[in-house]
Ligand SMILES: *Cc1c(COP(=O)(O)O)cnc(C)c1O
């Protein structure tokens with residue numbers, strides 16, 4: 001059993017309602033009766049990792065629309081740990097999902113919910129990855145999908161996916177925040193189901209990142225979880241996953257949640273620094289990390305609660321710093337990520353350098369999206385191919 005509850009005024013709504021925010025404008029959370037949920041560690045033994053492995057803690061009452069999302073690798077990264085200066089470092093590589101980002105976890109739940117609620121069309125605004133996920137699950141579910149993208153600011157791989165899987169792709173002459181405002185209005189007026197992360201059901205799917213990390217580490221939780229923050233849904237979702245396992249007695253602690261943004265787009269970091277409980281939106285966010293180029297994160301209130309409740313923090317990095325981390329991930333650990341994802345490692349490095357994170361801590365970084373999402377950025381920062389004549393002599397000359 002579950003229902004929706006406003007995080008601001010506490011008003012409750014039944015799960016049958018199509019609703020994204022409270023009457024008061026507050027964000028909604030999905031609330032379960034944990035006393036009715038019987039889960040033991042042994043229940044997870046011998047079952048392959050996936051989002052739906054944790055179905056008892058997911059708010060879907062029908063057969064899910066699934067493309068085998070989740071079950072991503074958690075790599076132990078000793079070379080990177082040494083470079084960054086922490087005792088133990090793992091990377092949870094969400095780029096290994098069906099469309100190459102964690103957005104699939106939210107979308108399998110969200111699109112299943114759309115069908116359960118009888119919705120006939122689904123939509124989102126997106127910096128790219130949400131549109132790729134919406135498009136693929138719309139195809140699988142045979143539900144028309146509409147996506148609004150900021151024109152010229154979406155990485156090539158993501159647009160390719162949204163187009164190929166059949167969504168109606170609208171390029172908006174404006175930024176992400178403009179696109180989101182428009183799609184919210186569209187969904188309200190046209191009875192289309194909104195699948196941005198303001199939709200509380202999407203975050204329920206994403207909390208399985210937290211479940212999987214616990215499962216993969218044999219329920220020995222790390223000290224910190226470090227991840228990139230855009231609309232701030234994922235940090236909220238993973239924190240909820242950690243809290244639920246802790247509440248159910250499966251783990252003995254909740255990691256400190258560390259949110260990383262770029263200096264060109266960091267309203268959450270500023271709010272944390274100033275000790276505020278809400279953000280001041282940024283008008284012209286700018287960074288090469290297009291997935292987190294967001295000036296007015298919709299889940300800011302939830303994320304700021306997750307950060308303070310967990311005794312976590314926030315940090316910003318420059319585009320140069322994140323590119324360095326992207327290259328380190330690629331060349332020290334064989335993990336290929338898009339620019340936004342590398343902010344987790346760049347942020348960790350900075351937090352260790354400034355003494356916020358101690359050298360003896362254990363840390364999990366989440367890399368949110370795959371390298372091939374943004375091939376243009378990769379080509380611009382990676383070494384160039386060496387062009388030579390088609391002779392052995394020429395090869396030897398450049399090798400030695
Ligand atoms: C969506 C996304 C993010 C940001 O996640 P939020 O939940 O919006 O904070 C970070 N990295 C990548 C690759 C993404 O696609």
Ligand SMILES: [Zn+2]
Nearest residue numbers: 006009022024
């Ligand atoms: Zn309310």
